[in-house]
Amino acid sequence: MPVDIQSDRVVLHHPAGASTTILLYGATVISWISPSISGTSAVPVTAEGPALVERFFVSSLASLDGSKPVRGGIPICWPIFGQPSREENKALKQHGFARSSVWKYEETVLDAREGVSGRFILENSDQTDKLFPHPFKLVYTVTLAEHQLTTSLRVHNTGSAPLAFQALLHNYFKGESSIAQVQPLKGVTYRDKVRNMVEDVETREIVDVREYTDRVYEAAGGNYTLSFPRSVHISIKTHNLPDVTVWNPQETGSSMADMEPNGWAHYVCVEPGYVKQFVELKQGEEWWGQQVLTVL
Numbered sequence: 001m002p003v004d005i006q007s008d009r010v011v012l013h014h015p016a017g018a019s020t021t022i023l024l025y026g027a028t029v030i031s032w033i034s035p036s037i038s039g040t041s042a043v044p045v046t047a048e049g050p051a052l053v054e055r056f057f058v059s060s061l062a063s064l065d066g067s068k069p070v071r072g073g074i075p076i077c078w079p080i081f082g083q084p085s086r087e088e089n090k091a092l093k094q095h096g097f098a099r100s101s102v103w104k105y106e107e108t109v110l111d112a113r114e115g116v117s118g119r120f121i122l123e124n125s126d127q128t129d130k131l132f133p134h135p136f137k138l139v140y141t142v143t144l145a146e147h148q149l150t151t152s153l154r155v156h157n158t159g160s161a162p163l164a165f166q167a168l169l170h171n172y173f174k175g176e177s178s179i180a181q182v183q184p185l186k187g188v189t190y191r192d193k194v195r196n197m198v199e200d201v202e203t204r205e206i207v208d209v210r211e212y213t214d215r216v217y218e219a220a221g222g223n224y225t226l227s228f229p230r231s232v233h234i235s236i237k238t239h240n241l242p243d244v245t246v247w248n249p250q251e252t253g254s255s256m257a258d259m260e261p262n263g264w265a266h267y268v269c270v271e272p273g274y275v276k277q278f279v280e281l282k283q284g285e286e287w288w289g290q291q292v293l294t295v296l
């Protein structure tokens with residue numbers, strides 16, 4: 001069955017073997033399995049075809065029962081990224097509530113060899129009104145192709161007052177963080193969360209995360225490559241998500257209760273977002289941001 005709708009999750013299956021699992025809690029993608037590409041990956045091609053490889057890290061201690069945001073996959077940060085920076089958002093928790101709200105599966109949009117696609121929605125409720133008094137509708141579309149996963153977030157201002165928000169797709173890519181390489185970020189201005197938000201300019205052709213890294217690159221170009229040399233290369237192309245955070249906590253990650261021992265050694269977060277500024281929508285307006293992840 002190409003689209004398997006369960007009580008707490010939806011699994012999309014592509015005829016070439018790829019699959020992705022999305023929890024209704026947070027519309028969090030918790031798995032993306034796709035075939036490796038022959039000749040460019042260390043993963044062997046067997047008689048059954050190219051090996052199917054999990055692309056996302058999810059901590060073995062992550063809660064998947066809706067009790068807290070998932071430590072892994074793609075949590076959605078909305079309507080803010082990080083701690084509230086504006087007085088009007090002070091009731092919000094870090095990264096907002098989209099990642100800890102239960103979304104509805106609206107419909108299967110496409111079910112074909114070109115892609116299998118499902119749409120999730122979240123609208124304001126009494127609960128969100130208390131924290132963030134703005135009517136809104138979020139539409140999140142996840143589309144799976146043989147070697148590609150596309151996730152798109154559409155935001156509608158369904159109220160009469162302006163709606164201001166940040167948005168970020170918090171990808172936890174699976175791979176050895178000691179060899180991870182992200183590029184091109186040379187010359188891009190970033191805020192360094194490790195150094196008290198100091199502003200600096202990236203000087204490296206290839207960014208690694210061999211030290212504690214938590215950098216918010218601003219107006220970073222929108223297209224990146226994440227490589228784990230000799231195993232996995234992923235292209236990240238974005239629309240309307242101009243900034244990108246690169247995060248790996250190293251040993252400090254061990255203090256997170258839902259991080260498995262040494263978990264930080266097995267992922268890197270590369271998180272496209274609209275976070276330097278706020279998107280401002282007037283009554284009836286909408287905005288959309290998208291990332292296209294392709295195994296190279």
Ligand SMILES: O=P(O)(O)OC[C@H]1O[C@H](O)[C@H](O)[C@@H](O)[C@@H]1O
Nearest residue numbers: 069094095193214245247269271
């Ligand atoms: O622990 P969380 O609220 O999920 O946040 C996890 C991480 O998210 C982002 O990458 C931020 O830049 C980090 O500063 C933060 O630690």
